Amino acid sequence: MEISLRKWKAEDAKALAAALSNKNVQNKLRDGIPYPYTEKDAAEYIDAMLKADPDRTFAYAIDVDGTAAGSIGAFRQGNIHFRTAELGYYLAEEYWGKGIMTKAVMLLCKKIFDETDILRIYAEPFENNLPSRRVLEKSGFRLEGIMKNNAQKNGRVCNMALYAITKEPYAYRQLEKSEVPSALSLALEVFSEFEAPVYPEEGTAEFLSCLGDEKYLSGIEYYGAFDGETLVGIIGFRQKVRHICFFFVKGSYHRRGIGTKLFLHLLGDTPHGEVTVNSSPFGLPFYKSLGFAAAGREQTVNGIRFTPMKYTETEEKI
Numbered sequence: 001m002e003i004s005l006r007k008w009k010a011e012d013a014k015a016l017a018a019a020l021s022n023k024n025v026q027n028k029l030r031d032g033i034p035y036p037y038t039e040k041d042a043a044e045y046i047d048a049m050l051k052a053d054p055d056r057t058f059a060y061a062i063d064v065d066g067t068a069a070g071s072i073g074a075f076r077q078g079n080i081h082f083r084t085a086e087l088g089y090y091l092a093e094e095y096w097g098k099g100i101m102t103k104a105v106m107l108l109c110k111k112i113f114d115e116t117d118i119l120r121i122y123a124e125p126f127e128n129n130l131p132s133r134r135v136l137e138k139s140g141f142r143l144e145g146i147m148k149n150n151a152q153k154n155g156r157v158c159n160m161a162l163y164a165i166t167k168e169p170y171a172y173r174q175l176e177k178s179e180v181p182s183a184l185s186l187a188l189e190v191f192s193e194f195e196a197p198v199y200p201e202e203g204t205a206e207f208l209s210c211l212g213d214e215k216y217l218s219g220i221e222y223y224g225a226f227d228g229e230t231l232v233g234i235i236g237f238r239q240k241v242r243h244i245c246f247f248f249v250k251g252s253y254h255r256r257g258i259g260t261k262l263f264l265h266l267l268g269d270t271p272h273g274e275v276t277v278n279s280s281p282f283g284l285p286f287y288k289s290l291g292f293a294a295a296g297r298e299q300t301v302n303g304i305r306f307t308p309m310k311y312t313e314t315e316e317k318i
Contacts, residue, residue: 009046013039019071028126070091190250221238
């Protein structure tokens with residue numbers, strides 16, 4: 001399944017009309033959208049988006065295998081908020097539950113932060129729209145608060161959840177082969193500080209042997225987080241089996257969202273599906289926060305304590 005963002009085309013009107021002539025979709029959105037939604041309505045919207053100021057309106061069709069499956073857009077705000085943008089999105093119902101929207105949100109946010117002066121993107125889903133909120137959380141947005149009695153939809157007063165993501169001060173990218181030694185040095189540094197104190201000597205020796213074992217290291221791809229030119233976090237991943245081998249962030253950079261962003265960056269570059277990891281006791285809370293679940297009981301092998309965990313990238317109805 002190929003997912004991308006592209007400019008709207010006149011021929012998308014039929015698919016757009018079909019998507020929005022569905023109460024299950026419209027019930028998740030703000031009012032003001034005609035029902036039923038005709039191809040004429042769709043054509044007018046597409047024309048407006050194509051004519052909109054490209055520095056204020058960042059609106060795209062969500063293309064799935066050549067079909068306009070939904071819409072996503074961010075809209076620059078005014079006055080003192082001109083460097084913020086509000087995000088909105090929807091998918092045709094037949095595309096729900098396939099991980100499409102999370103990918104689309106990540107693609108749009110990256111595009112806006114890379115190509116514009118926007119510093120903050122926010123969204124306001126209904127508080128009870130848990131799947132849409134999960135999309136935002138999986139895309140790196142943080143919950144800033146619940147806005148009480150903030151809207152009325154279908155005759156009912158509703159709370160809304162305020163989520164936002166800000167322009168990342170750190171850079172994330174796949175590491176080159178020449179940078180792997182630096183990644184392994186960082187892994188050793190963080191392991192020695194946080195993991196080794198709770199491991200027996202056998203476990204520490206086993207970890208050290210892995211760092212020098214060319215056979216074990218073969219086939220691992222690395223992603224890094226950089227503060228300027230300084231490598232501050234790494235994730236090592238076996239693409240074929242979708243397994244995380246190394247995942248470390250410098251202690252002085254903990255609690256800045258770097259680990260989450262590294263994982264999201266990896267997901268953005270790889271096909272959807274399961275990801276596995278053998279988590280140390282220290283890493284369990286972090287992996288659970290990413291959406292991993294235990295796939296077995298804690299084990300100890302060669303002095304290394306770990307819990308097998310699994311992440312399944314799925315998405316509910318939004």
